[in-house]
Amino acid sequence: MGGLAVKPSRDKFNRPPGPKYKRPWGIRQNPMVQKEIASLDPYSDCQRIVFLLNAYEFPADITRSLEIGLYHTYGSRSVSRLLDYTSEFERFGQKRYDDTYILIAQFMEAGWDDELGARALAQVVAAHSKFSIKNDDYLFVLWTFIATPISWINNYGWRPLTAHEQCAWYNFWVKIGEVMGIEEIPDTYQKYQKFVEEYELREMVYNVHSRNVSDATVKIMQGWLPKLLRPAVMPVAACLSSPRFLDAIGYKRPSPVLRHTLTGLLKIRKIVKRFFSLEAYPNLLSNQHYPTYPKGAYEIEKLQPDYVEKGFTPSPNKPHDERSQL
Numbered sequence: 001m002g003g004l005a006v007k008p009s010r011d012k013f014n015r016p017p018g019p020k021y022k023r024p025w026g027i028r029q030n031p032m033v034q035k036e037i038a039s040l041d042p043y044s045d046c047q048r049i050v051f052l053l054n055a056y057e058f059p060a061d062i063t064r065s066l067e068i069g070l071y072h073t074y075g076s077r078s079v080s081r082l083l084d085y086t087s088e089f090e091r092f093g094q095k096r097y098d099d100t101y102i103l104i105a106q107f108m109e110a111g112w113d114d115e116l117g118a119r120a121l122a123q124v125v126a127a128h129s130k131f132s133i134k135n136d137d138y139l140f141v142l143w144t145f146i147a148t149p150i151s152w153i154n155n156y157g158w159r160p161l162t163a164h165e166q167c168a169w170y171n172f173w174v175k176i177g178e179v180m181g182i183e184e185i186p187d188t189y190q191k192y193q194k195f196v197e198e199y200e201l202r203e204m205v206y207n208v209h210s211r212n213v214s215d216a217t218v219k220i221m222q223g224w225l226p227k228l229l230r231p232a233v234m235p236v237a238a239c240l241s242s243p244r245f246l247d248a249i250g251y252k253r254p255s256p257v258l259r260h261t262l263t264g265l266l267k268i269r270k271i272v273k274r275f276f277s278l279e280a281y282p283n284l285l286s287n288q289h290y291p292t293y294p295k296g297a298y299e300i301e302k303l304q305p306d307y308v309e310k311g312f313t314p315s316p317n318k319p320h321d322e323r324s325q326l
Contacts, residue, residue, distance in 0.1 A: 018048055021056060023281045029158070030281075033057060042168035046175070047111030049168035053161075054108050059283035061157045062149050066104065068240055069148030073141050074214050075248035076200075077207040082131060084209035088305050089216035097220055098292040099303040104145075105285045106300065112179050119300045125180050127304055136199055138182045143196045146173045146189075156266045158273035204248045214249040236262060 021030045033056045037049050054062050074080045083089060088096045103120045110117030150169060154160045161169070170189055177185050186192035218237060222230040238246060238254045239262045246253050280287045290296070 018052075021281070023277075027276050027278065029057070029277070037165060037168075038162075040168070042164055043171050046168040046172040047113065049165065050172045051109055051111070053165060053169070054105075055282035055284060058149075058153055058157050059279055061153050062108075063101075065149040065152035066145060068152065069144035070100070070141075071214070071217055071237070072144050072148065072241065072245055074217065075210050075245040076137065076140060076203045077205060077210060077248070078134060078137050078203050079141065080207065080209040080213045082133070084212045086305060089213055089220070092305075093216055093220040094223065095292045096305070098290045099305075101288075102285065102290065102298065103300070103303055105288070107176065109285050112175065116300065121176070121179055123300055123303055128180075135183050138177070138180070139185065139192075140196060140199050140203070142173060142177045142182060142185070143192055145176075146170055147193070147196075156270050158270055158277075200244060204244050206248055206250055210249045214251070239263075 018036065019032075021033055023030060033052055037052055037057075040049055042049065074083065103124055106120035107117040110120070112118055112121055146169065150161060150166055166189075174185050186195055218234050221237070222233045225233065234251070235254055235258060238251050239259045241251075243253055286296075290298075292298075
């Protein structure tokens with residue numbers, strides 16, 4: 001390029017092949033999406049099914065539930081210890097959120113067979129390869145991506161997931177885990193759930209690292225809202241969290257009145273969305289706004305923690321007061 005500095009452009013968007021759908025009257029769900037999903041195999045076609053669920057049927061629900069699932073992982077002392085010592089959430093919280101969301105959305109939309117999906121997965125693997133992470137921790141995090149969206153959609157989505165869709169969702173994430181090199185992934189939902197219950201009994205206990213990462217995450221979420229609404233972030237997050245998680249991060253459990261009020265609002269939303277929705281259709285990665293990349297200029301291989309760009313790996317064994325030197 002003759003030495004010129006070329007601005008990186010947004011990577012081209014690809015997705016599993018298939019028909020495109022439009023909203024009836026611009027506000028209703030298209031029943032042909034469900035019809036296509038039902039016609040597909042939950043094993044061999046799970047990439048296409050996940051794309052349809054994410055882009056057409058439940059885009060906002062999947063995004064919010066994955067955020068809640070990822071937040072839940074910070075209750076693990078093993079997971080949060082590493083995140084705390086990298087200081088990434090504390091120093092570059094919005095960038096870490098945007099990078100993580102883009103990479104996950106990319107392989108959810110494109111799958112692992114597509115070039116962009118494969119590159120996004122490779123970037124996730126590369127970032128984690130800097131550390132010696134226990135297989136149990138990988139399994140725990142992977143589980144949140146499986147279980148939290150299923151639970152959220154069944155409780156608050158405009159319709160529950162069918163058994164067919166839940167099977168496809170499970171198979172998709174198991175394959176993602178296999179591509180990432182995660183070992184001993186349970187072969188049934190029930191076995192996996194039992195593993196996670198035992199893991200949480202062991203690892204989800206109060207510790208300062210979980211508290212630090214949770215506090216940093218709450219600050220990220222507060223930054224999305226006007227100042228007047230920011231005090232509501234922590235109580236809402238607490239209402240959407242499990243008691244065990246709240247104990248692990250040292251937050252007070254919300255009052256039953258507040259929890260029931262929020263649950264009631266979500267159920268009202270659920271009813272409204274059965275008949276009316278103005279979300280983008282399909283809701284694609286290319287439609288999203290990212291504060292870190294306001295002009296949509298990013299490259300998959302540049303979506304990485306700050307310490308990777310600087311060519312070193314922080315050690316979770318460093319004393320807590322050395323984090324500022326990273």
